[in-house]
Amino acid sequence: MKEQTLLIEIGTEELPSRFLHKISSCFFENVKKDLKYYNFSYKKIKYFFTPRRLALTILDIDTSDKTFNINKKGPSILDSYDKNGRPTNIANNWAKHCGININEASCLKNKKGEWLVFKKIQKREKIEILLPEIIETALKKISIPKSMRWEFTNQKFSRPIRNIVMLLDNQIIKGRVFNIRSNNLLQNHLCYREKRIKIDSAQEYPSILFKKNNIIANYETRKKNIIENINFIAKKINGFIKYRTELLEEITNLVESPIAYLASFEKIFLNIPKKILIYTIEKQQKCFPIYDIENNLLPYFIFICNINSKDSKNIILGYERVMYARLSDAAFFFHKDRTTKLENYLMSLRNVLFQDGLGSLYEKTIRIQLLVNWISKYSNFNQKDSNRAALLSKCDLVTNMVCEFPELQGTVGMYYALADKEKKDIAIALEEQYLPSFSNDKLPCTLIGCSLSIADKIDTLSGMFFIGNIPTSNKDPFGLKRLTIGIFRIITENNILLDLHDLIKKSISLYNKESIKYSTVYDSIINFFMVRLLYWYKEKKYNINIIKSVLSCQLTQLIDIEKRIQALSFFQKLNDSKSIILSIKRIAHILDKQTENISGDVNTKLIKQVEEIKLFDHIKKFDFITNNLFFEKKYQEILLQIKELEIPINNFFDNIKIYDSNLEIRKNRLILLNKLMKILSKITNFSYLY
Known part of the structure; x- marks a missing residue:
């Protein structure tokens, strides 16, 4: 077994912060899926992303020679051959797609029928050949709104791809992804003169990025760094930060070398209504407002810069000028609006x-x-x-x-x-x-x-x-x-x-x-x-069958629907709920077969045997007890009462011949079961729960 560390880094132009999580996780999942398809084993995959890179490090990947199974299911046998036994166009097209002759296919039988299938054990190609294809396929499968095309290749992705690194330990895996030749030069920070950072070994990632230019490739580490820095700065002025998850995530996705700076605005702007002021600072300027111990806003804000500049004073002044302009607009509109009610x-x-x-x-x-x-x-x-x-x-x-x-x-x-x-x-x-x-x-x-x-x-x-x-x-x-x-x-x-x-x-x-x-x-x-x-x-x-059972009753009062679904979910979890549902199923199957009219009242004079008398009495008792419970929508209590019917129902089926030779007795027994089913149907449509 040959275990090595594999590094993949896709260098891009600035990726949209809103979709960065989705892009990186999709890339990770797509690569992982293809590695499984080709039977590559590994210890762990770590994924990294910044606005200008997507990266994976695959630890202890086994790159030794192996085989993998190809198993492609085709059309059904009925669709594959005509009445003369000749292959149809459907079968021939499938075989052509698989790259085989139709005679190489075998037959797969299961409960649903017979199908053509192509099975083959194939020797796996070396990772050097497979990896470029795996990466390009993984990138193309990512669905993102407003993708871009660039250069003569007319390739399509969220943003133009500019650099590809594929490194197996210290060996460059040569190949092209989106027509870009791979190398061992990582994409540098946008603001540095040197456009690339040389990496000699996959094990150096991502530490080499931080060591060279303070690039933090790990999202969680980057976010933690931002939190620690803004907390430290806020404490200096006896303030604190309220974290709005969306803002923190967006800012973390906007930078790869975060540096926090404290800036201020004029106190007069504190007269702007609080939520409007917070909106301007957070939503429009992507900055963190600072609060005092009494939860009042202070005339300060913290912004995150993507570069550690020697001229930090000018950067702060620039942010303060923009913030002043925005807050001035808000104050102007507020005062202008307040000239009328x-x-x-x-x-x-x-x-x-x-x-x-x-x-x-x-x-x-x-x-x-x-x-x-x-x-x-x-x-x-x-x-x-x-x-x-x-x-x-x-x-x-x-x-x-x-x-x-x-x-x-x-x-x-x-x-x-x-x-x-x-x-x-x-x-x-x-x-x-x-x-x-x-x-x-x-x-x-x-x-x-x-x-x-x-x-x-x-x-x-x-x-x-x-x-x-x-x-x-x-x-x-x-x-x-x-x-x-x-x-x-x-x-x-x-x-x-x-x-x-x-x-x-x-x-x-x-x-x-x-x-x-x-x-x-x-x-x-x-x-x-x-x-x-x-x-x-x-x-x-919630269980889909429970949902359908309630909604099929065509109820339109939401509170009623909610209570029924909650009650049935509780009832279904009880150990003995299955047995009573099976009893209800048995009753339903008997009634479904009936073509004669079995509506009307039970004739008590025709009830003679002990088991049907007891069932009749239990139904009357159940109807009486649950009458108010239905009115109060106490469905959980109603369902618990159903359990009392199980023994009488089972005894009835065990000892009573429903289809009696006497037609009047037979009909009366069916009416009895129908009466019970009508009461039970007031709860839900049990047919979905069998």
């Missing part, structure tokens, strides 16, 4: 189109107001305050601040409402109307915010379906799938007794669309909701 912007919404075919933002505001008033009946929402919040909900969209900084919609409305002495809950609701804005985002904290968020989201959904902007499996430009999940989460986590049927009906009724059949739009929306509901519960790791 928030509610005075309402009429301006008439001039802003919500969506082509759906009217203006003013019309949307009126629909939201009507929806909020209607929703307030289903919970303890203050109708008057909810109505006021709805009226103000979109006013900030025409302010100078939001026109300049669109991401501050809602936040600006909140601050302006507070400045106008609106009630605190009303002001907070203006910001909360857009929550949750992404997966696992926080939910509105106020009841008014909940009602406003639901109303805003369902109005957008209904409108988009009216004009045909319906999401597909891979395209959702208006984020409607995200809006549905937001509605699900707000309703279920706040225990709001809203019915989707009523909510959708109410929403679409507010659109004046005479030429469109409302029932068709309703069906499309409710089907969309149900599909999203299935995927949502699936992502929450």
Whole structure:
């Protein structure tokens, strides 16, 4: 066995920070998959990435001569040969793709049928031959939006590739990747005169990068370095940093030689509302604001530079100038907007189109107001305050601040409402109307915010379906799938007794669309909701059969659906749940075979034998006990009561002949089983759980 260390480094132009994690992990997984395919064994793979490089070190890789199995399944035998036994075009094309004669294929038999298969034991080519192909294939398989093409080769990747290093211990693996010849010269930091760093052995990676030019190739090490440095600087001025994960990750992905610097801004800018100030520092300038012990912002910020310059004073001054310009803009827009009250912007919404075919933002505001008033009946929402919040909900969209900084919609409305002495809950609701804005985002904290968020989201959904902007499996430009999940989460986590049927009906009724059949739009929306509901519960790791069993009952009250799925998940985990489900299955199979009418009441005069009397009594008892439990939606308690039916059901089947020669007795026994099944079906469709 010949175990060596393999180094791969792909030198690129600046990779987009948003996708850097995805690019590196995909490259890692693709290479790992191909190494497994070619039966390369190794101890461990480490992966590294910076804005200008993707790298892998593969430890103790076995590069000795080996064989590997080729096993390619082809078309079915039925599709492979015609009635005269001659190979079809399908079979011949498959054989050609495999590089074999059709006679070299063998037959694979399994429960589903017979298939052509090509099996071969092949000697593995040397890693020197395979590696360039493995790397290029791994890079091409990475799916990234807005890829680039460059040079005469017209190759396609996220950013142009400029350098390839393939090193096996101290030996250069010669080859071309994206038409670039491999070498042992690592790509240097962008700001250094020397464009390459020579590496003599794969074991030197990544330490040689840090040793030469402070390049930290390991993401976690780079992030830790940034955290330690900004904490150290903040403590010097008796401050501390609040870490926003997204910002920290983005900055870590923007640099490869991080250096932290302290800078300041004028104290007058602290008068800008706190969230707007933080947004400007974090989102726009990619810097870290500093807080004091009382959680107030200090007139300082920390920025991360990608090079350790001797002229640090000028770098700091440059950042401070840019920060001054940005904060001046924010202060100017804020003071200009505050020359009038928030509610005075309402009429301006008439001039802003919500969506082509759906009217203006003013019309949307009126629909939201009507929806909020209607929703307030289903919970303890203050109708008057909810109505006021709805009226103000979109006013900030025409302010100078939001026109300049669109991401501050809602936040600006909140601050302006507070400045106008609106009630605190009303002001907070203006910001909360857009929550949750992404997966696992926080939910509105106020009841008014909940009602406003639901109303805003369902109005957008209904409108988009009216004009045909319906999401597909891979395209959702208006984020409607995200809006549905937001509605699900707000309703279920706040225990709001809203019915989707009523909510959708109410929403679409507010659109004046005479030429469109409302029932068709309703069906499309409710089907969309149900599909999203299935995927949502699936992502929450609930059993798919339980989800389908409940959704097949065509329920539309989300709280009811949630409680049933939770109860069935609990019940399924019980040791003895399988046996009672099998008993229910047996009853269902008997009833499914019946062609005669078995509805109606059980005739007690025809019940003679002990086992059927006991089953009848247990069914009556179960129906009585669970009557209130169904009303209170206590499905877990109902399912525990089902266990009491198992012995009577089993005794009934063991001792009673259902298909009695007396037709009246036979029908009566089927009616008895049907009565039981109707009660059980009030919980869920058990056929999915067999």
